[in-house]
Amino acid sequence: MKMSLAKRQSLVGWLFLLPATLLIALMSFYPMLQALILSLQRGTGQQLQFTGLLNYQRMLADPVFKTALKNTFLYLGIQVPIMLLLAIILAVLLNTPKLKFRALFRTAIFLPCATSLVSYSIVFRALFAADGFMNFILLRFGLISEAINWLADTNMARMVIILALLWRWTGYNMIFFLSGLQNISISVYEAARIDGANAWQSFWKITVPLLRPMILLTAIMSTNGTLQLFDESVNLTNGGPANTTLTLSHYIYKTSFVGVPNFTYSAAMSYVIFLLVALLAFIQLKVGDTRD
Amino acid sequence: MTKLKNAMRYLVLLIAAFFSLFPLYWMIVSATNTSTDVIRGKLTFGTNLFQNYQDLIAVQNLKMAMINSARNAILLTLLSVLVCSIAGYGFEVYHDKYKDMVMKILLLTMMVPFAAVMIPLFRQFGNLKLINTTIGFMLPSIATPFLIMLFRQSTRSFPRDIIEAARIDGLSELGIFLRMFVPTMKSTYAAAITVVFMAAWNSYLWPKIIMLDPDKFTMPMLVSNLIAGYVTNYGVLMLAVTICTLPTGILFLILQESFAEGITGSVKG
Known part of the structure; x- marks a missing residue:
């Protein structure tokens, strides 16, 4: 199957920006999501439990x-x-x-x-x-x-x-x-x-x-x-x-x-x-x- | 009146230049003096440089830190400039509404503070056995929206005719990027390399988190470790700071224009 020239070029474009986009997704967006989840939990190591906004409440009382x-x-x-x-x-x-x-x-x-x-x-x-x-x-x-x-x-x-x-x-x-x-x-x-x-x-x-x-x-x-x-x-x-x-x-x-x-x-x-x-x-x- | 105004102008600039240079002058001079002389306020070059050097390498592994910093910074610079330039080129040359949207989403990460990603990254990298590795050091900062923007902006000045002509000559799309774009955009590459190398050489928070093995310490970490003791030998400390500053300082003096272009280039329309 032969792709049209424009389609092929667009695909090449995607390949050009793929490495950078993937890296930013994995090194910025994904950890941001993990940090959000982490911030709603309490515990140590792998034993984490959801505690809602407790961590955020703690800040208000932390001098x-x-x-x-x-x-x-x-x-x-x-x-x-x-x-x-x-x-x-x-x-x-x-x-x-x-x-x-x-x-x-x-x-x-x-x-x-x-x-x-x-x-x-x-x-x-x-x-x-x-x-x-x-x-x-x-x-x-x-x-x-x-x-x-x-x-x-x-x-x-x-x-x-x-x-x-x-x-x-x-x-x-x-x-x-x-x-x-x-x-x-x-x-x-x-x-x-x-x-x-x-x-x-x-x-x-x-x-x-x-x-x-x-x-x-x-x-x-x-x-x-x-x-x-x-x-x-x-x-x-x-x-x-x-x-x-x-x-x-x-x-x-x-x-x-x-x-x-x-x-x-x-x-x-x-x-x-x-x-x-x-x-x-x-x-x-x-x-x-x-x-x- | 105009004469007075003119004199004021030079006076203000002279004062600004003096305050900018003095700490650097003091740092270099102090590196050649004994700690006692530094405390006594000596502002001329001394003869204690060699002794300070001996004392420094007696307590810190200077050579290893220099090698670690150089390797980390050079590899990160090369990878980062490669990945971001091809992305910036791709976003501009092949742009359509979907790619523009992806670019806008990537730009959002300019607002993400490093403190917010370092904890998940540290945990993840621990699982992936990337602690104490150069790859672990590099991964979070290879692709940055800032550098992609810099290359995207400068691609705008790259003539489309060249791309069209090269296509007719049968060059592949990657071939056009490598053999037409890269050689033409030397000044943008110089700008990017200067900015990325300086940031990589100077980075501190992430190496401090991920390079736990003393054999992996970088120059800023070595310098920082020197102030941990109770008694400070100012001559030795200032020598270490001077050595840490030399590579970026020399690079700056040679490529000042590139650096200026690098920091402002991503925002010029």
Whole structure:
């Protein structure tokens, strides 16, 4: 039997996308289903029994889970907006016509994202150690009178994590805005200047609205990344002091793989992250897509 | 006024560049100093690099971790780019409403956090005897919607005339992909390879779960293990961090444009 040419080509197309599709089905969709089932069960090893929403109820009374959730939203609410604004400003500055050393500046600001999350976490941990460089320099210039134990204080430790995240990701996001700015024609700004707009007004009235798709995209990516923070929590603060800087992913890891494993409770918590990612992406798409 | 504004511009960029580079400079300089010098705030290169290296390989199997990381990252990069590029090409060139629907469904997994799949995957891989294997390390991240999108987007700029001409010349569909598409799309491949290799080299959570045998540890795991003790030798620690950062750092400096294209390419229309 001979197939028509179009049919044959369509079949070849299916074969081309089969390996990737199968892998994603087996490595994402299937485990998501298993995690959902697991989250509704209780027990250890193979002895699992359905208990309905017990795992989800347990979260409501779990102070560590609540702290982890609070930390996640704290990082999300403080770090992400500052980072995106900084990234836009730096991109606009780099996009100045006839800027000298443009490539050098760009490379320098972009470079932090070549480091692994573990590496930079450890560099920041060392910089902010009680006997670390930050204390040395602040003491030397007389800005503080005695060494600060940054990572032993909850709020200081959170601030260090936020600083570290800003360092690692601002340049990464800047690249998206630079790519977005290339689509904005210079003449738009010239027209605005003739109409008497100053730099501040053009930034908020032209640049930001025209970058909206990129802002939306980076906001969704950053939200997704923040909800999954793990390497920093483990290597910078190890969740401390006393679990107060723990992130959700770190808590899930600890519940599953440190001490007595509790896979079912972990699965329930991981579903909360999934629902939050989906919900926040949905809200951001709704808010970001309002066309004037 | 314009002069002042211009100076401000350079000042802001200089400050941003300084803060971006300083931690990296401090990391490299500290790798050459004794722990005491690091604590004393020494900011110039020292002479303790060799001693730090000796101390590092005395406590950690550096060579093994480097080999493990390199093997895992290279194999994953090759497989991932192969599988995702042929899929991205397939989704674009042979697209019809069913394939478009499959693509949309695959895109949904961009929202799936790794924490939500790692527990079932770990249990499954245990049953399949994939713990401590490179295959086990690779399987969850060979196919990613992100990379498929990157190749699908870039296929749009691949001229259809070439495909038609090659078909008339009697080239098979796979032949067209391998001999026409792959050589033409070198820059997209460079972008994909850079992004995937860097992510694979740096990955931490999944290897930490699945590579339980100390002989299978990767570089980020080795670095992380160094902070477990009570006393930290900063010189040794910073040397380990520097070594872990070198491969991706050098790759970044050579292929910066490719990396930039790789992270933004999947979203450009």
